[in-house]
Amino acid sequence: MDGLPVQSLKRVGPKVAERLAKLGIRSVQDLLFHLPVRYQDRSRLVPIADLCLGSEALIQGVVEDSEIAMGRRRSLKVSLADAGGGRILLRFFHFSAQQAAALKVGAALRCYGEVRQGPASLEMIHPEYRIQGDASDETEPGLTPIYPSTEGLQQATWRGLIEQALALLERQSPVELLPQDVIAPRGLPSLREALSYLHRPPLEASLDDLLERRHPAFLRLAFEELIAHQVSLRRLRLAQQRVSAPTLVGDGTLRERLCAALPFALTAAQARVVREIATDLARPHPMQRLLQGDVGSGKTIVAALAALQALEAGFQVALMAPTELLSEQHMRNLSAWLQPLGIASLWLAGRHKGAERAERLAAIASGTAKLVIGTHALFQDQVEFKDLGLVIIDEQHRFGVHQRMKLREKRGRDGAAPHQLIMTATPIPRSLAMTLYADLDLSVIDALPPGRTPITTVAVRDTRRDEVIERVMLACQQGRQAYWVCTLIEESEALECQAAEDTARQLSEGLPDLSVGLVHGRLKAAERDRVMADFAAGRLDLLVATTVIEVGVDVPNASLMIIENPERLGLAQLHQLRGRVGRGGVESHCLLLYHAPLSEVARERLGIIRGSTSGFEIAERDLAIRGAGEVLGTRQTGAIQFRVADTVRDQQLTAPAQRAADVILARHPELVEPLIDRWLGARESYGQV
The missing domain is CATH 2.40.50.140 (Nucleic acid-binding proteins)
Known part of the structure; x- marks a missing residue:
């Protein structure tokens, strides 16, 4: 049954087969794993x-x-x-x-x-x-299933096809890929029983258990899918351990000199993470470490020390950021620390053309450029490194998995793979990280440096807009700067940009003594960078922006942020935006300009963001409210999309699935390929070494 094509069923001609293929259904087994989204009582x-x-x-x-x-x-x-x-x-x-x-x-x-x-x-x-x-x-003898569909496939068609598949199931079950020593302790039904029940639930079945996917039949399939995912990531991890990487030991002199020159001491959390990374870099296998740290926790100094360890060992370092502006900021910050140590940094971005670009590419290929900082331009085919030892990726959720894998292909001497340090200021709840990033080691900077000024967050109804504008004027008259963030009102980038343009015009008219700038997603990158640079340099008092500034430059003088329609955003995104202020020594404020009436969920979310400054706590609450897909966003090309399992709902299955994956890899290696093929198919290729 596993390989039986769906065309073998009655009434599946080329047109129906094409429509089924749109939903990833090509075999009878695929059809059986296409589960109902809900049920109706037609009894x-x-x-x-x-x-x-x-x-x-x-x-x-x-x-x-x-x-x-x-x-x-x-x-x-x-x-x-x-x-x-x-x-x-x-x-x-x-x-x-x-x-x-x-x-x-x-x-x-x-x-x-x-x-x-x-x-x-x-x-x-x-x-x-x-x-x-x-x-x-x-x-009807039982509950009637309703299937997710596509144009041209009616529910009657689905039920007819499923009935044929269930008839085959009674004669020939799909292969059981979970051994008894894995499935028996949890008391879950067999695969055949689970599939049959979910497609033909009896009238006495609990509709709530089925709709909320708490029924043991759903748990049986979710458990297998989570195991398949863990097996895939563990196999990837084992494959990484078979790849060689340069041992980056170094003599510590550059790191000692930098620490001695810093105007601050590392926090205990930073020092712990530096040690974890140093140990990984000294090993002959590629480090794959995810570094999480809240906004302002000091990830950049940790990255600088990691880079110095690679440079001490005589290898090149590449740092990749999602925007030219952010990569330029890294260039400035790292140059300020490393130039006194005699280390020159090279910046490579999309703006570099012709002879200038050729000169930079030659410096990278010859190895004279030791620290290379840039955007996605770094993983283009023309960029060749001589001795790449370490790749640092900032704001990893802005890059697809394929993109960071592409940098791994830029191997240094003797074909050794570079180590990878992947950083994010978007806190990922531990339960989610255990499921989605099981191929990575995790380091967390879980404390902010002392002296960080807390940000006061207040929710204000939009009927008080005039008072808020007056507050912006007062702050700017006192020499401070402010952000005004226009969030998505309609599901359209064009409308969002239009709203930002209208707001910028209104604020310019209402605040004629202030210099007002505007950035949004439809501006050309060069223009957007110019405006942001003007704001960073203090030539603008007020910056009107869309959420493109979620990840942006440091402007220590900016102490006030207004976020319009905050009820439209998730908690993690609100926290990221809020982190654009409070980066200097003065008291900072974030005003959430909401539109009444608020739903219960929106009221709860705004209450959480007002009451908490911990990104990790906020991420956990956001995950519980909105689910994994919303928290992570859709930017991450190649990220695993679960078919049955849910990382929030099925958290209690994560640890057992990890243990089961270890058992299968150790005792049942013949089941690995079939499990991955059943649940991930071609999607696993994103993680090939």
């Missing part, structure tokens, strides 16, 4: 007179009248009456001449649909229906 006929608005119900009756109405929209209107005298209108906007002929006066119908209020009576719009030879009282 009880409801008298039409007892129908409730908004409910879904199974009804039965006889057609009293049928006509094609030619109003604003052409529709087929069918009046249905049952034996109890109740009447309802069935309305079809899409119908064929054959359908209209079949739904004639006197036809006995059984329908299922949502009850709505029409202009003159209760209605069902496009109900599922069956024309009956007689008005029998037969009902």
